[in-house]
Amino acid sequence: DAGVIQSxxxxxxxxxxxxTLRCKPISGHNSLFWYRQTMMRGLELLIYFNNNxxxxxxxxxxxxxxxxxxxxxxxxxxxxxxEPRDSAVYFCxxxxxxxxxxxxxxxxxxxxx
Amino acid sequence: xxxxTQPTSMDCAEGRAANLPCNHSTISGNEYxxxxxxxxxxxxxxxxxxxxxxxxxxxxxxxxxxxRKSSTLILPHATLRDTAVYYCIGPMNRDDKxxxxxxxxxxxxx
Numbered sequence: 369d370a371g372v373i374q375s376x377x378x379x380x381x382x383x384x385x386x387x388t389l390r391c392k393p394i395s396g397h398n399s400l401f402w403y404r405q406t407m408m409r410g411l412e413l414l415i416y417f418n419n420n421x422x423x424x425x426x427x428x429x430x431x432x433x434x435x436x437x438x439x440x441x442x443x444x445x446x447x448x449x450x451e452p453r454d455s456a457v458y459f460c461x462x463x464x465x466x467x468x469x470x471x472x473x474x475x476x477x478x479x480x481x
Numbered sequence: 482x483x484x485x486t487q488p489t490s491m492d493c494a495e496g497r498a499a500n501l502p503c504n505h506s507t508i509s510g511n512e513y514x515x516x517x518x519x520x521x522x523x524x525x526x527x528x529x530x531x532x533x534x535x536x537x538x539x540x541x542x543x544x545x546x547x548x549r550k551s552s553t554l555i556l557p558h559a560t561l562r563d564t565a566v567y568y569c570i571g572p573m574n575r576d577d578k579x580x581x582x583x584x585x586x587x588x589x590x591x
Contacts, residue, residue, distance in 0.1 A: 399576070401578070401579065403581075410581060410582075410583055410584075411519075411525070411581035412581075413581075416578050423578075459525070461524070461525075461579075465576075466575065466576075467575075468513065468515065468527075468530050468575055469527040469530075470525075470527060470579055471527075472524030472525050472526070473524055474523065474524055475523075475524055
């Protein structure tokens with residue numbers, strides 16, 4: 369397996385534009401996590417899914433952020449409209465049922481100017 | 482919020498054992514402690530986890546105190562590639578969400 373795949377690796381966008389980050393979890397994994405990492409706030413859990421259903425979205429900062437998991441092999445994190453303070457590295461991770469180890473993607477570095 | 486306490490940073494000489502402590506005094510029942518690390522510009526990587534017994538794998542050893550309120554991650558022969566931020570996570574059940582604290586920044590010195 370190629371691991372957790374995130375795209376794009378880098379994104380530069382202008383304030384006010386819509387941004388969509390994509391994640392392909394490891395095949396067979398039933399849990400998916402989205403994180404945001406900044407120097408100031410560290411690694412923050414935004415949302416996590418079990419069996420494609422959002423279980424906890426308490427970390428989603430505001431209504432501008434939304435996440436979907438239409439099937440077991442794909443998830444998106446959308447920011448609309450984007451703001452400069454959304455600039456961060458966004459990580460996706462997946463985990464197998466009954467397993468303890470979560471696997472992380474390489475991240476998407478988002479810059480909003 | 483993270484429920485563990487770790488030192489902010491530590492240094493270790495290359496080739497020596499790196500011992501990273503973690504306090505998790507609220508641990509109870511069947512809650513586990515997990516360790517991940519994050520090398521610069523990469524996603525976090527799982528290292529090891531434990532419940533009550535000491536654990537060892539190809540990457541590290543985990544020593545858990547008898548009262549389970551603290552643990553130590555041991556990298557037996559640290560190399561420069563072990564320079565990273567090490568996160569002690571938990572206590573948590575196996576299917577819980579994974580919450581990261583600030584971790585310990587480990588510097589391996591040549």
